[in-house]
Structure formats: structure tokens, C-alpha cells
Amino acid sequence: MSGAWLRYVFVGGLVLASGANLMRVSHGVQHAKKEIIKLDRSISQEEEAIRLLEAEWAYLNDPERLEKLAAGYLGLQPAAPEQLVSNVNVLDEKLLTEDVTQASQESAIHVQQVSYQAGGHGQ
Amino acid sequence: MMWKQMRRSAIKIEGERSSSMEISKGRLSILGMFFVASFALLGLRAADLGIVQGEAVGFEVAGLSSVSGKKELRRGNIYDRNGMLLATTIKSASLFADPALIIGPEKVASGLVKMFPDLQYKEVLKALTAKGRYSEIRRSLTPAQQKQVLTLGQPGLGFSQRDKRIYPLGNGAAHIIGFTDLDGNGLAGVERNFDKILAAGEDVKISLDMRLQHAVKRETQKAIDDFTALAGAAVVMDAKSGEILAGVSLPDFNLNIANEVAGKPQANKEYLFNRLTLGVYELGSMFKIFSTAAFFETHHDGLEQAFDVRKPIKIGRFMINDFKGKNRTLSVPEVFIYSSNIGTANMGRMVGGEYLQGFYKDLGLLDPMAFDIKEVGRPKSPASPWKEVSILTASYGHGLSTTPLQMAAGVASVINGGFKVNPTLVLQDERKDKNLLRVVSGETSEKMRKLLRLVVTQGTGSKAEVSGFSVGGKTGTAEKIVNGRYEHKKLISSFVSAFPMNDPQYIVMVMVDEPKPNKQSHGYATAGWVAAPAVGRIVASMASIMGMPADGYDPAQDISLDFLPYIKESYDGKKVVAQNAPIVQKPVTEKKEPAGLMDQKGVQRVSY
Numbered sequence: 001m002s003g004a005w006l007r008y009v010f011v012g013g014l015v016l017a018s019g020a021n022l023m024r025v026s027h028g029v030q031h032a033k034k035e036i037i038k039l040d041r042s043i044s045q046e047e048e049a050i051r052l053l054e055a056e057w058a059y060l061n062d063p064e065r066l067e068k069l070a071a072g073y074l075g076l077q078p079a080a081p082e083q084l085v086s087n088v089n090v091l092d093e094k095l096l097t098e099d100v101t102q103a104s105q106e107s108a109i110h111v112q113q114v115s116y117q118a119g120g121h122g123q
Numbered sequence: 124m125m126w127k128q129m130r131r132s133a134i135k136i137e138g139e140r141s142s143s144m145e146i147s148k149g150r151l152s153i154l155g156m157f158f159v160a161s162f163a164l165l166g167l168r169a170a171d172l173g174i175v176q177g178e179a180v181g182f183e184v185a186g187l188s189s190v191s192g193k194k195e196l197r198r199g200n201i202y203d204r205n206g207m208l209l210a211t212t213i214k215s216a217s218l219f220a221d222p223a224l225i226i227g228p229e230k231v232a233s234g235l236v237k238m239f240p241d242l243q244y245k246e247v248l249k250a251l252t253a254k255g256r257y258s259e260i261r262r263s264l265t266p267a268q269q270k271q272v273l274t275l276g277q278p279g280l281g282f283s284q285r286d287k288r289i290y291p292l293g294n295g296a297a298h299i300i301g302f303t304d305l306d307g308n309g310l311a312g313v314e315r316n317f318d319k320i321l322a323a324g325e326d327v328k329i330s331l332d333m334r335l336q337h338a339v340k341r342e343t344q345k346a347i348d349d350f351t352a353l354a355g356a357a358v359v360m361d362a363k364s365g366e367i368l369a370g371v372s373l374p375d376f377n378l379n380i381a382n383e384v385a386g387k388p389q390a391n392k393e394y395l396f397n398r399l400t401l402g403v404y405e406l407g408s409m410f411k412i413f414s415t416a417a418f419f420e421t422h423h424d425g426l427e428q429a430f431d432v433r434k435p436i437k438i439g440r441f442m443i444n445d446f447k448g449k450n451r452t453l454s455v456p457e458v459f460i461y462s463s464n465i466g467t468a469n470m471g472r473m474v475g476g477e478y479l480q481g482f483y484k485d486l487g488l489l490d491p492m493a494f495d496i497k498e499v500g501r502p503k504s505p506a507s508p509w510k511e512v513s514i515l516t517a518s519y520g521h522g523l524s525t526t527p528l529q530m531a532a533g534v535a536s537v538i539n540g541g542f543k544v545n546p547t548l549v550l551q552d553e554r555k556d557k558n559l560l561r562v563v564s565g566e567t568s569e570k571m572r573k574l575l576r577l578v579v580t581q582g583t584g585s586k587a588e589v590s591g592f593s594v595g596g597k598t599g600t601a602e603k604i605v606n607g608r609y610e611h612k613k614l615i616s617s618f619v620s621a622f623p624m625n626d627p628q629y630i631v632m633v634m635v636d637e638p639k640p641n642k643q644s645h646g647y648a649t650a651g652w653v654a655a656p657a658v659g660r661i662v663a664s665m666a667s668i669m670g671m672p673a674d675g676y677d678p679a680q681d682i683s684l685d686f687l688p689y690i691k692e693s694y695d696g697k698k699v700v701a702q703n704a705p706i707v708q709k710p711v712t713e714k715k716e717p718a719g720l721m722d723q724k725g726v727q728r729v730s731y
Contacts (some may be wrong), residue, residue, distance in 0.1 A: 048213070048214055051211060051212075051213050052213055054211065055208060055211050055213060055289055055291050057208070058207060058208035058209075058291035058292065059291040059292070061207065062291065062292050062293070062295065062337075063295075063333060063334050063336075063338075064292075064293075064337050065340075066294070067337070067341075073240075074427075078338070078664055079666070079667035079669065080663065080665075080666070081589060081590070081663050081666035081672075081673040082590075082673070083667070084666050084670075084671075084673065085672055085675055086672035086675060087436055087674075087676055098659075104264060108164040
């Protein structure tokens, strides 16, 4: 008699458990759907922000604007053709004498020492 | 018989379990099995969806369409060849008011006017107290401005989003990029011609290089300013593929206010007019490039010909004369670099009207061109078939008008080895097998390259020279036609060039509309003074922009050297300096003048 009663309890428990699980899953799906909508909206906002930034980047890189700024703040003018060489070897050999190399090496060491002191702490 | 047996056995079975309890238990168990089977099926289905088809279903859910609704379709962007953004659509917020919900409209109005100084207090108050539920107050609010409005704390103020097309580079390539109306439909330029593609959300990349575009605009504007001219146009084109790297028409306008500008088309027609593709002008002596090429094509010994240019050609009411004529016999190279009308007209007569007209047509100079924007002009030429006077004048470009872009493309076709070039804004795939149409032979193309180079080293185009780039070109100065008559003081001064002349990469052309002489030009407003220097400056800027060092050029290897023996003196009268030039016999044959008609007063046509 009690064996049969146990069986009913067991099956009843299963029914309740599966019902509860169903509720849980369903609730989870609803929650996930809401999350997706939220994420969609923030993706759209980010995409819009990216578009605005792309447009601003293009505006900041307008060659006319850069030319004005370069001339005004840096005193730079458009490069003349003579300032371009196709090959470093074309440069006058005088530029690459021993004296110059020595001097540049010395100044390089000096820079290293200065930065060593400025940086401090061993290394 | 069988039936009876079965019934008996059934009764027997039933008989063994005869109590009603037993029967209902049996039925219950059948029902139970049915439910178990159904749930098992459900379980299998769940397993199938979750495990077997798991990924596919997952993507579908993540897809925006199934959950949050359709994704908005935005008009495609336009980029230049380097990926620089030329046109894009952003969401723009407009401020509107619901008058029914406004509390204390005067205070609100004064608050708004403080925030937006461009608004009028009266107008704003009117909008806030109007009938109805929606009145627009101001367009294009920045996010910062939106925050400001929110601080007013007015429930009756709100923002509506709309798509706005913006052009980050303002005036840059305004005529080529074009613009849209407020609903996003393309009205001009690339926006119009590629409207279907853009409306479908696809991005478009065009062949322009905006760095070069800026340099070309700068130098063309300088030419216009230096010579107080009305307008100008310029183009830089790839000599082989026809890709347009820079296309300028001045004056131009800011694309971001294009709707305002286009809204008053009559008042703004000078700005809206695309002088590069839509404007049709008599470009003058540039046609000598084509008539000389036709001469070489039809006369294989053409280089040895010579022409006596001492006397002008009289035909009908017409007199063909030279500007600063040399008053002697000229070789063909000399005819070209001194830009002699008399010599060229004689060459044209030798070529013949049928060939000459057909040649011009093949080069695409006589008909409207098929181009990537719809704003295209209609060239003018003498009525067909060409009478004798038309053949003579057409050979030096009189009575023929075409767009600057078609002229540049025609020159490219002649000097690039002889293959037809179609101007395009679309990037051309180099590897694709193109159907190349030959318009001149390779030998003629080479001869023309040498002549064009000579124009710069010895002829009218000396101000276009940039050391190291082997620039070649041709000047063209023509009188404008105003009310059916040629105006002596109103000129179209242009220069078309190609470089480097041993293997041309680019065509550079500048046209200036109504330049006026200035002090530096000693009273001249001709192409050699106005347009050639602008071309030179553009070529010089291309060194750093395009990364073209000039140190590969050796003057002793200049392509024009073997033509130097045909030149007695430079256009300016200086002695010709030849390095390592071979010695060649001077040409001997002379060409007779045409039988002259009675000398009559006529319109003197001067072109150089």
C-alpha cells in the first residue's frame, strides 16, 4: 500500500519539478529576449557614434585644413620635388664621413645617459 | 469460421479479466502509454532543437530581424581611392515643441534664444504658442545642445531624429561628388549616377585622390586669382586607364549647404555649373595635337615636310594668320612648338576633311561622352561634311568646342602608345583583360610625345617645366564667343600636359576662363603665362603627394633630343641647346600656298 503511495508522490514530484523547470526555462528565454533588445539598441547607438566619428575624422583630415594648420603652426610649406630622393645612396657622401658618424654616436650616448638619469631606478 | 474462433478467444481473454476495475486499469495504462509517448516525442524534439540544430537556431535568434524588428537601411557612403570618407548619412536631431504641453512659453522662448543665438525670440514664441501639437523649432542639434535643452525641464520640448547627409570635406570635389535632396535622393554627380547602389546600402569608392584634388584646386584657384579670371577647371587623369585622380571646377560650393544653393539655381548657377564635364569651350590650339597626329598617320614621311608661313591663308572672308609669326619656312616640329596656324592648316588640308573629322570623332571629341556622372556637355563642330574652310580651321581648333575632360582624354589616347582612353571615376582593375582600341600607331604616339616635350623645352609651354619630370604639353588660347562674335579680350587659356614624357603616367590639364593680363605677364593673358605655370606647380606637388622622386631623369636621355635638329630657335628666340644630339639634314621640300582668293575685309582669327 505505502509502495503505491510513494510512487504517486514520486510521479507528482516529477510533475512539479518539470513544471518548475519549464517555468525557469521560459523565464530565462524572456529575459534573454529583453537582453537582446537592449543590446541591439546599444549596438545601434555605437554604430551611430562610429559613423559620427568617421565623419569627424575625415573632416579633421581635410587636406585644406591640414595645410592651413601646418603652415600656421609649424611653418611648413608643400614639399618641393628636390626634397625627395629615390634612394638613400644618392645622398652626398660628405654627409656620411667618419667625423659626423663619431659625433652622432657621442650625442646618442649622451642622450642615453640623460634618459637614464631622468628615468632613475636602475634598468 | 475464423471469426467465431476469434470471438470465442476474445471472450475467453476478457473472461479471464472480467472485473470492470481490470478493464479501466487497462484503458488507463493505454492512455498512460500514449502520454509517455507524446512526452518522449517532445523530449526528442527538444533535444533535436537544442543539440542537433543548436547553432543554426542560435544564429537566427541573434539575428535582429526575429526579435527587435528590421534593421534600418542606411544610404551607402562614398569614399575616395584611399578610403577617405566623402559622404555619409548620420542621424540628426531636430528640436520640436508640443504647444499643448508648454508651460510658460515666454520663459521657455527666452531660454531657447539664449541657447541658440541664431533663433529669433518672436519666431520661437510663435512656435511655442501655435495651434496643433507639433512645431519645429530648430534643426541639426548636437548631442551637447540636446542636453542643454533637457535642462530646461520642459515636457513640451522633444527631439525628432532624421537622416542627414553630410560631406566632411565641404567644398572638396563638390561637382563630382554631387549632393542629395532632403529625402536622400541623388540630385547631381556621383550621388545621382550611383543613386540605386547607394540607396541599397552599398558603399561606393571612386578614383579621386583628395590629397591631389586639394593641390589641384589650390593651384587652379591661384591661377584664377593671379589673373583675376572668372572661373577655371582642371583635371589629373591616369594616362593609361583614364581614372580621374583630381577633377576641379571653380567656383565651387559647400556640399553641406547644397540644398540651399540648389534651391536658388539662377542666383547660384556659376557655382553649380561643372566646367570640367558640362562646360563646352573652344580650347584652340590644343587640337593641333590631333591634326598633327593625323598628319603623321597619313604621311609616313611627314617629319621631313616643311611649311612656308610667311603669308597668311585667305579663304573666303577668312584669313588665317599666326600670332607672332616666324616669317620663314618651318619644319613640322617648329610648326607645332611655335603653334603656327598657317602651317597646321596646310597639314590639315593634306590630311583631308573626311579623315580629320573621322579621327576627331574616334578620339571622342565631337560627341557627348559616356561618363560616370550625368552632367555632360555637348561638343560643337562645323556641319558635316566639312567644307574646305572648316577643314583648315578645324585643324587648329577654330570652330570646334568640347569639354576640358574630353580634351584631356583625347590627348591621353594619342600619347599613351595610341590606345583609346575613356575617362572614368571608377577604379579600373589593372589585371583585367581590357579591350584596347587603337587610335594611332605606336610610331605616331612616340613622335607626338617628342613634340609635346619640345613645346615645354623650346616652345610656348616653357613655364610648365619642372626639373626632373620630363613634362610635355600644349598651350591653347582661344577667344570666347559672346553673342555670336569672337571677343578679342575674353580668352580661354589652357594647357594640357603629360609626364613623364618617356612613359607618361598622368595627364594634367588646367583651363582658365577670362584671365586678364597682370604686371608679371607683361600684358599677356595667354596659356603660356596663365595655365602652363599652374600645370607646372601641380606636377611639382605630385612629387610628394604621389611619391614620385624626380632624380631618375637624365637630360642627356631626354625623349625630344632627336627632334632638336629640326628646330632653329626656341619660341622665345633663344638658341637651341642640344646635348649629344645627332646631326640630321634640314628638310628641303616646300609646300605651295593655296590659290588665293581676292583679298577681302574679314574677321581675323588669331590663335596661338
